[in-house]
Amino acid sequence: MRVSMLRISGLPVIVTVILLYVGVSVRGQSLRYANETEIGTLWSGANFFSPVALTVQSFNGVQFARVMSMGLTVGVDEYFGLRIVPITLGARVILPKKRVSPYVGMEVGYGFAWFEKRTDTQWHDGGVVFNPSMGLRWKAKGKDRYLVSIGYKRQVASLHTANTILGPEAYNTEKYTLNRMAIRFGVVF
Numbered sequence: 001m002r003v004s005m006l007r008i009s010g011l012p013v014i015v016t017v018i019l020l021y022v023g024v025s026v027r028g029q030s031l032r033y034a035n036e037t038e039i040g041t042l043w044s045g046a047n048f049f050s051p052v053a054l055t056v057q058s059f060n061g062v063q064f065a066r067v068m069s070m071g072l073t074v075g076v077d078e079y080f081g082l083r084i085v086p087i088t089l090g091a092r093v094i095l096p097k098k099r100v101s102p103y104v105g106m107e108v109g110y111g112f113a114w115f116e117k118r119t120d121t122q123w124h125d126g127g128v129v130f131n132p133s134m135g136l137r138w139k140a141k142g143k144d145r146y147l148v149s150i151g152y153k154r155q156v157a158s159l160h161t162a163n164t165i166l167g168p169e170a171y172n173t174e175k176y177t178l179n180r181m182a183i184r185f186g187v188v189f
Helices: 002-027
Strands: 031-043 052-064 068-079 082-093 100-112 122-125 126-140 145-162 171-188
Touching: 002 052, 002 068, 031 082, 031 100, 031 145, 052 171, 068 100, 068 145, 082 126, 082 145
Parallel strands: none
Antiparallel strands: 031 052, 031 171, 052 068, 068 082, 082 100, 100 126, 122 145, 126 145, 145 171
């Protein structure tokens, strides 16, 4: 049952990537490849034991007219020992300047709990992820570009615990909504 659910939830991502590719090739325009690779922290005052956690992500897409880029983001986020792999569709709008350019970004998708150990009595599932951000991109020597961003990350996750007394189909589900401030530093290709 878990495998079929994974295939169904991954289908919209695959269809969107194919449509983006077909749409680009039909127009006959040459679009530039865009990549932003970032590392940073997720911070929350609500989690007393571990208020700061690691986040790593890579945005890959196409850039339209130097002002907007759209693509797919894949990453790994740590939440109090729970590792989530968010896969999102995202967009970046850049206000191009000579040296330092402000930008805003938006990502929406689904976070998967693929790295978590699954047992017969306990397992985690991911959920919807929402991540708006804003930041600055700046040029260094040559074509090197760097970025710093601050944003809000909302990740839904759930913990399922089987109730062995009531039988194999009885389990409890606890849903979590993880709200974090994200601060990231990265490189732009």
